[in-house]
Structure formats: structure tokens, C-alpha cells
Amino acid sequence: MNRPLVVNCAAEPGLRLRAADAADIEALRVWKNANKSVFFFKDEITVEMQKKWFEAYQRRPKDFMFLVEKDGKKIGCMAFRILDDGSADVYNVIAAPGAAGQGLMKAALAAMCSYAADGFTKDVGCLVLKDNPAVGFYEACGFKIAGDGGGHHVLKLDWTRFKSAGYDAEEG
Numbered sequence: 001m002n003r004p005l006v007v008n009c010a011a012e013p014g015l016r017l018r019a020a021d022a023a024d025i026e027a028l029r030v031w032k033n034a035n036k037s038v039f040f041f042k043d044e045i046t047v048e049m050q051k052k053w054f055e056a057y058q059r060r061p062k063d064f065m066f067l068v069e070k071d072g073k074k075i076g077c078m079a080f081r082i083l084d085d086g087s088a089d090v091y092n093v094i095a096a097p098g099a100a101g102q103g104l105m106k107a108a109l110a111a112m113c114s115y116a117a118d119g120f121t122k123d124v125g126c127l128v129l130k131d132n133p134a135v136g137f138y139e140a141c142g143f144k145i146a147g148d149g150g151g152h153h154v155l156k157l158d159w160t161r162f163k164s165a166g167y168d169a170e171e172g
Helices: 022-034 048-056 104-120 133-142
Strands: 005-009 014-017 063-070 073-082 086-095 122-129 143-148 152-157 167-171
Touching: 005 104, 014 022, 014 104, 022 048, 022 063, 022 073, 048 063, 063 104, 073 133, 086 104, 104 133, 104 167, 122 133, 122 143, 133 143, 133 152
Parallel strands: 086 122
Antiparallel strands: 005 014, 005 167, 014 063, 063 073, 073 086, 122 152, 143 152
16 A cells, blocks of 8 residues: 555554554564464565565555554554455554553454455455464454364454444545
């Protein structure tokens, strides 16, 4: 996505999702490399690979990579993209070192999924490796296992369990 966007979380003052920009790509690279064991892509991401990814990302208008910030401090990242079938795919949900376990990423994910559902589609899902301990996190956030992809689970947002979040979005 090549435009500024901020999604403010109404339930948690000071918590916001800000569209990633060029100044963020090194933090994103470091966080992804530190957590590569729980993602599909297992190789080390180089600086050059990250630059190419970011250039391609900026050309995709329906791909939203966010830095999650609390009171101006980067506490993680998360993203969603609209797939060709019109569904939303949540990906790269990563808490920064020291930021996990505070409920902030859960609140941010609720705001992001609410934004995606209000603006694009209510068909929100993600793919999570079966050995990724984040499966429980997604279930606590309102997702349910909807299918078996072999080595990964297919999760879908369960609207009977999901608690939509209040947010306001500022596009620039």
C-alpha cells in the first residue's frame, strides 16, 4: 500500500496501527528473522530482499502492513491483504521483543480485522503452521480452525465469537 493510513484503537487509548513506511523495513526484517521458525518462509531475510519486498508491497493497493504502536513506541506489526477471491488474509502478526502478553496485540488485531470487515470483506482468515504457538492467540481473538492445509491450519474469523473493535481510520 502506498498511502498513509492510521487505524486508532478506541478500546485502548494510545494504541494505533500505522501503515509501514520505508523507515520501518529494518525493524520488520529483524522481527521476522527472529521469529522465522513459526512462519512459512524459513530463510534469513537479507537487507536487499527486504528492500525488494517493500518496493513490491508499495505497488499492491490492497495489501496493508501496519506497525503497531502504543504511545508512539513500536510494539509489533500485523498485516492483511485482499486476495483475488475477495477474502482477507491476515499475515505477519509479530509482537516486538518485550511486547507480548499485554493484550495490546489482541486489541490491535481486533481493530485491524474490524477495519478490514467494514471496508473490504467479512471473510477474514489466515494460515498458521500447526506447530506455531500463536494458534491459541488467534483462537482467543475470535478465529476458529476451519480447515487442514497439511502442515498448517486454515483459520477463519468466527463472527459469533469475534468482538468487533471500535476504531477510527485516518487516510492521507
